[in-house]
Amino acid sequence: xxxxxxxxxxxxxxxxxxxxxxxxxxxxxxxxxxxxxxxxxxxxxxxxxxxxxxxxxxxxxxxxxxxxxxxxxxxxxxxxxxxxxxxxxxxxxxxxxxxxxxxxxxxxxxxxxxxxxxxxxxxxxxxxxxxxxxxxxxxxxxxxxxxxxxxxxxxxxxxxxxxxxxxxxxxxxxxxxxxxxxxxxxxxxxxxxxxxxxxxxxxxxxxxxxxxxxxxxxxxxxxxxxxxxxxxxxxxxxxxxxxxxxxxxxxxxxxxxxxxxxxxxxxxxxxxxxxxxxxxxxxxxxxxxxxxxxxxxxxxxxxxxxxxxxxxxxxxx
Amino acid sequence: xxxxxxxxxxxxxxxxxxxxxxxxxxxxxxxxxxxxxxxxxxxxxxxxxxxxxxxxxxxxxxxxxxxxxxxxxxxxxxxxxxxxxxxxxxxxxxxxxxxxxxxxxxxxxxxxxxxxxxxxxxxxxxxxxxxxxxxxx
Ligand code: SF4
Ligand code: SF4
Ligand code: SF4
Ligand code: FES
Numbered sequence: 338x339x340x341x342x343x344x345x346x347x348x349x350x351x352x353x354x355x356x357x358x359x360x361x362x363x364x365x366x367x368x369x370x371x372x373x374x375x376x377x378x379x380x381x382x383x384x385x386x387x388x389x390x391x392x393x394x395x396x397x398x399x400x401x402x403x404x405x406x407x408x409x410x411x412x413x414x415x416x417x418x419x420x421x422x423x424x425x426x427x428x429x430x431x432x433x434x435x436x437x438x439x440x441x442x443x444x445x446x447x448x449x450x451x452x453x454x455x456x457x458x459x460x461x462x463x464x465x466x467x468x469x470x471x472x473x474x475x476x477x478x479x480x481x482x483x484x485x486x487x488x489x490x491x492x493x494x495x496x497x498x499x500x501x502x503x504x505x506x507x508x509x510x511x512x513x514x515x516x517x518x519x520x521x522x523x524x525x526x527x528x529x530x531x532x533x534x535x536x537x538x539x540x541x542x543x544x545x546x547x548x549x550x551x552x553x554x555x556x557x558x559x560x561x562x563x564x565x566x567x568x569x570x571x572x573x574x575x576x577x578x579x580x581x582x583x584x585x586x587x588x589x590x591x592x593x594x595x596x597x598x599x600x601x602x603x604x605x606x607x608x609x610x611x612x613x614x615x616x617x618x619x620x621x622x623x624x625x626x627x628x629x630x631x632x633x634x635x636x637x638x639x640x641x642x643x644x645x646x647x648x649x650x651x652x653x654x
Numbered sequence: 655x656x657x658x659x660x661x662x663x664x665x666x667x668x669x670x671x672x673x674x675x676x677x678x679x680x681x682x683x684x685x686x687x688x689x690x691x692x693x694x695x696x697x698x699x700x701x702x703x704x705x706x707x708x709x710x711x712x713x714x715x716x717x718x719x720x721x722x723x724x725x726x727x728x729x730x731x732x733x734x735x736x737x738x739x740x741x742x743x744x745x746x747x748x749x750x751x752x753x754x755x756x757x758x759x760x761x762x763x764x765x766x767x768x769x770x771x772x773x774x775x776x777x778x779x780x781x782x783x784x785x786x787x788x789x790x791x
Contacts, residue, residue, distance in 0.1 A: 642745060
């Protein structure tokens with residue numbers, strides 16, 4: 338029997354529940370693996386896991402936000418053969434990655450107001466808040482399973498990979514980014530296919546009577562589809578909600594934010610550019626608020642823009 | 655003191671690029687800190703290229719294309735560039751990078767003196783902003 342450990346780092350709980358909800362399919366994996374640690378599913382102490390000498394497959398969910406999580410992620414990963422980053426927080430930093438624009442102290446103050454436990458952390462023996470990181474900033478995983486939380490499709494692919502590893506004893510073409518290597522638009526039921534997508538303006542959801550058959554961008558609603566990997570077979574879009582980009586960029590190392598502004602540049606008000614001219618286009622674009630929160634909602638921590646910020650601060654060689 | 659700004663300039667072949675050539679023929683001098691890259695059209699410049707330029711050591715990026723509304727050789731590449739650069743500058747500001755490090759100008763093939771003025775102004779501006787990479791000398 339191979340050993341499988343599932344570690345919750347800085348998670349909201351969503352990834353843990355998503356993995357547990359896979360249900361019976363887990364039984365196929367359990368033909369090959371014994372679960373040695375997974376707090377939501379089995380009763381084992383962390384000390385038991387620390388005593389295990391080698392882990393065959395380690396699934397790390399969530400980001401890394403405290404000194405304790407950092408140590409755990411490093412120590413356990415170093416004795417694991419296959420490392421899996423599960424969920425967008427783990428792979429790209431996720432929504433808490435937006436914290437990267439502030440110091441841990443600033444983040445703490447927003448959340449905790451006057452309480453000073455964090456400041457006292459050391460003397461009380463509490464873990465310290467550290468600048469937030471994705472799991473992929475701490476180690477290089479073999480399998481990357483994005484999604485906030487990961488869809489059934491990604492989880493199925495993950496279980497297949499784990500079984501394949503159990504059978505073959507190796508993972509080829511690492512790192513493997515799960516999901517399909519195409520943008521969400523590619524197979525989107527709303528993609529107009531025969532005509533080019535044109536964006537008539539920029540609107541917020543409440544300003545438009547949504548047509549549930551028509552591409553969101555064609556209705557002036559931001560949809561991250563063009564810059565997002567198909568990890569979910571359009572689950573939000575099918576419920577008449579635009580993609581907010583939880584799947585991350587099309588490829589590992591890609592960047593969804595700059596790709597998205599490039600797409601918008603190609604399609605926004607293309608029929609009236611020559612009459613609106615620069616001032617007219619500017620007026621429309623000025624409706625966009627919070628570029629980082631919109632275009633990097635889930636992936637800021639691994640983005641080019643974050644690297645640029647670090648470079649600017651002098652923290653990047 | 656001895657720091658010299660490194661500037662990448664993307665010029666479209668038809669307008670700003672020709673102006674740069676004309677400037678050469680006319681023996682107009684412009685600041686040598688600039689590395690011109692000729693592209694077919696400014697509509698070809700992905701914002702990713704601009705950010706990559708910074709990540710690879712540029713302190714400023716200048717983009718020169720054909721005048722709006724009607725001069726772009728491919729009809730409306732310049733408008734695409736305008737929208738992308740406008741959004742990119744906003745994005746840069748949000749992560750604490752001065753948007754002035756990216757400048758977009760329309761320069762026709764006959765405007766060599768304008769090209770020279772824009773280049774020199776921009777080099778001065780970037781010099782004032784200092785190096786992109788914090789303490790890099
Ligand atoms: S990826 Fe989403 S669901 Fe998973 S831990 Fe992060 S926020 Fe929660
Ligand atoms: S932009 Fe969104 S709605 Fe339109 S085709 Fe792409 S994924 Fe579908
Ligand atoms: S549609 Fe977009 S936001 Fe929704 S699950 Fe898919 S990738 Fe995530
Ligand atoms: S050809 Fe000059 S901007 Fe398009």
